[in-house]
Amino acid sequence: MRRIRVRLQYLIRRARKLRPGNLVEFARTVQQVSKAPLPVIIADMLWCSVRYDMAFRDYAVWDIRLLNARERKTWMTHPKSFRITKMYNTSEGRSKLEDKRRFAREYADLLGRETIDLRDVDDAALTAFLARHPRVLAKPNEGHGGGGIDLHEVGADVDVAAFRAEVTAKGQTVLDEFIIQHPEMSALYPDAVNTVRLITFLDGEGRVHLLAAVLRIGNGDVIDNFASGGMFTMLDDEGVALYPGVDKNSNVYREHPATGTPIVGFQVPQYDRVLDLVASLARRTPEAPYVGWDIAITANGPVVIEGNHNSSVFQPKPSASGVRTGLLPVYQAAVGF
Numbered sequence: 001m002r003r004i005r006v007r008l009q010y011l012i013r014r015a016r017k018l019r020p021g022n023l024v025e026f027a028r029t030v031q032q033v034s035k036a037p038l039p040v041i042i043a044d045m046l047w048c049s050v051r052y053d054m055a056f057r058d059y060a061v062w063d064i065r066l067l068n069a070r071e072r073k074t075w076m077t078h079p080k081s082f083r084i085t086k087m088y089n090t091s092e093g094r095s096k097l098e099d100k101r102r103f104a105r106e107y108a109d110l111l112g113r114e115t116i117d118l119r120d121v122d123d124a125a126l127t128a129f130l131a132r133h134p135r136v137l138a139k140p141n142e143g144h145g146g147g148g149i150d151l152h153e154v155g156a157d158v159d160v161a162a163f164r165a166e167v168t169a170k171g172q173t174v175l176d177e178f179i180i181q182h183p184e185m186s187a188l189y190p191d192a193v194n195t196v197r198l199i200t201f202l203d204g205e206g207r208v209h210l211l212a213a214v215l216r217i218g219n220g221d222v223i224d225n226f227a228s229g230g231m232f233t234m235l236d237d238e239g240v241a242l243y244p245g246v247d248k249n250s251n252v253y254r255e256h257p258a259t260g261t262p263i264v265g266f267q268v269p270q271y272d273r274v275l276d277l278v279a280s281l282a283r284r285t286p287e288a289p290y291v292g293w294d295i296a297i298t299a300n301g302p303v304v305i306e307g308n309h310n311s312s313v314f315q316p317k318p319s320a321s322g323v324r325t326g327l328l329p330v331y332q333a334a335v336g337f
Contacts, residue, residue, distance in 0.1 A: 093288025112303025192218025239271025
């Protein structure tokens with residue numbers, strides 16, 4: 001009964017937020033891979049939202065228009081992911097992951113960087129922090145999707161009081177030392193920290209199930225998030241990129257447009273250590289069994305950026321990968337829904 005209630009609540013919220021403009025925008029994106037008329041695509045999108053519990057962006061990004069009914073049934077969707085979050089992740093788990101100040105304290109030994117909260121330091125401590133780290137990321141204490149994050153490069157003559165006023169006016173209270181990523185990761189795209197997202201589920205017996213392994217790559221911004229123009233591709237069991245990169249507008253990249261580095265076949269360095277780190281993180285967070293972990297790789301090893309209690313869904317894009325089935329069976333086997 002609880003699962004039905006969660007699904008009905010989600011559908012009601014989606015219906016209230018439905019904007020025809022978004023529907024048309026996603027339908028036009030679908031026309032990049034389908035010659036079907038716009039009204040046909042929109043009707044199919046609406047049908048799939050009900051039949052397969054599928055968000056409009058899911059339909060567009062994963063080329064659902066190209067798939068038959070049997071193939072469509074295999075796709076994991078954001079509404080399904082939302083239900084897993086609601087069913088399994090407790091409010092304590094969400095707080096532990098979403099509150100960046102608390103996250104920095106709980107996982108201090110795995111951060112691999114210095115981080116401070118402006119609410120906890122005076123101007124003298126802030127001056128010393130900026131002297132040690134002239135390149136910092138300013139973040140809101142709570143946020144997701146990479147929103148509200150700015151990169152600051154400060155000199156020795158920085159006006160600390162003015163800097164504090166500037167970032168706090170934007171709601172940014174957390175400052176992170178900018179991570180120097182592994183040279184091989186930087187070769188992909190040097191202006192953002194390119195990360196690996198591993199989506200895990202911790203079952204009742206303490207086993208960590210890896211649901212999806214994703215390489216996220218920046219493209220034109222200081223963060224690699226999909227919403228900020230970044231791209232993603234899926235990784236195999238050894239940490240090798242399987243397919244071209246794909247961005248939110250369904251553009252496909254075999255090589256990075258800024259660096260020319262091939263994406264297909266790219267080997268994530270130290271991937272075995274990434275897997276070990278994520279398993280450790282998952283077991284330290286039983287309050288939130290379902291998490292998307294963002295991991296950066298430095299020359300000294302992998303470090304955790306954050307844990308997302310409401311992780312996005314990542315799967316191969318059929319028109320870019322040739323794969324016509326999704327990861328729903330993997331989720332079902334681990335979670336049991």
